[in-house]
Amino acid sequence: MPDSLPADSVGVVTPQTLHFDTPIELACGQALDSYDLVIETYGQLNADASNAVLICHALSGHHHAAGYHSTDERKPGWWDSCIGPGKPIDTNRFFVVSLNNLGGCHGSTGPNSANPATGKPYGPEFPVITVGDWVKSQALLADRLGIQCWAAVVGGSLGGMQALQWSLDYPERLKHAVVIASTPRLTAQNIAFNEVARQAITSDREFHDGRYYDFDVVPRRGLMLARMVGHITYLSDASMGEKFGRELRDQAYKFGYDAEFQVESYLRYQGERFSESFDANTYLLMTKALDYFDPAYDYGGDLARALAEARCEFLVLSFSTDWRFTPARSEELVNAMIAARRKVSYSEIDAPWGHDAFLIPTPRYTDIFTAYMDRVAREVSQ
């Protein structure tokens, strides 16, 4: 944490763990008899519980979206740039709820949690969770918090898919869905990258078919490779070029196979750090949830028909250099919304940072996001 808290920070926050005892039926046919969800909240819920905003996290995200856990924490939550007093998601006006999704590895029940039936970690026995399952669990969380209708459900990337799914599964329970840097379905190329990541993990000798907890090891190398390939898809050619170029760690070529270029050591560092903090089975699960996401599937591939169920208004944002979920994917979503006569606003924001741009505040992004959320807040206070 910086020496003194910035005025636009939500400050020091404490996560809470909520326990759920009612079994939840999942898309795969299995059920979880009981589970925990870890959440953080920022701001105050108003008297009629109409100012609540749900934040949905992406692949490697979690409940810690804003503020600091302690005065020792070096960096704030993952979306601190957009959540706080006076920020686009203004905590002076909204009650913000952020959770770690089911299947996660930051405190909510997931593959590394103890299976009540065996007392040992679920490991590969943990059911594959879909975006629809997450939304279902988030609706139960809303019930628990006394929130009948979200002022907005907001998410980037995989989080945006959850916001979209909300609009289809619980049309009466949200006023706005904000879908940022997302897509209505993964392309073959997207799935291919996920498969490389999964192969990297499952082919690690320390993976032990997902039972590595029993052996007290972690498939570190596999996770590191998975993160490295993922990380490349989050950045753009230009942003990597600007950050690293062809810069060497030392002056001259060494004619060996160590990390010589800065970009190599950066990726290795990122991969290593990630492998120390993230669960491999959760990574597999999250990539699978991404691959399966396709709300048009039940409507013969017709996304507009799927969207006919939606009642909320939509904000869709894409970023010019995002090649993971390109602006064309967002436009596909917007066009289906137009065909379904849903109220939607769309902008492609010019930003050089690739997919990661949704986490980085740029003036245009901040302006649009602020203007839209300001209007959402005005509707609430009426």
Added chain:
Amino acid sequence: MRPDLEIIQQWIQPGYHVLDLGCGDGTLLDYLQRERGASGFGLEINPEHITTCMGRGVAVIEQNLDTQGLGNFDDGSFDTVLMTQALQAVRRPDKVLDEMLRVGREGIVTFPNFAHWRLRWGLALSGRMPESEALPYKWYNTPNIRLCTFKDFEALCRQKGIRIKSRRVVDGQHQNSWLARLWPNLLGEVAIYRITRENEQ
């Protein structure tokens, strides 16, 4: 409210689904939504305008008519397609008109008249490209690359089988003066056309 928008709103039935090409800061759509119960979208490329639309609850899509067209809108999916003061700024006004009347049952178009007497006078007298309140740019930086006169527009409509349902001509202050009605192509500065396909009612 701007008098041209005042005229346009009279042609929007309650509950109409409207597409506004080059919707600016969303003033018209905002008004139509609130006062006419209309729904619909605005297309815009100016970042400040897009932000303003979003802040006031106008559904705005960032879309460039010149490069992206209207291919993403279904045939007959709008009651009315509006284009105020933008026809002269698109690369192919003829194709935009076709597209307007493909996606909408009706179109409302407004544009500045290049045959207004002051412009004619200016060109004749000074020999320089005319400038006016409605056309405040230099020839080299103007976004208005397809200027035309009322007569030109009407000739194009005839050629394309487009029926002009109504035409209102106003002066620079968008007042509906009797002089402009008398000699529109000479004295009218801005025209508001309500158009449809020949076979439409």
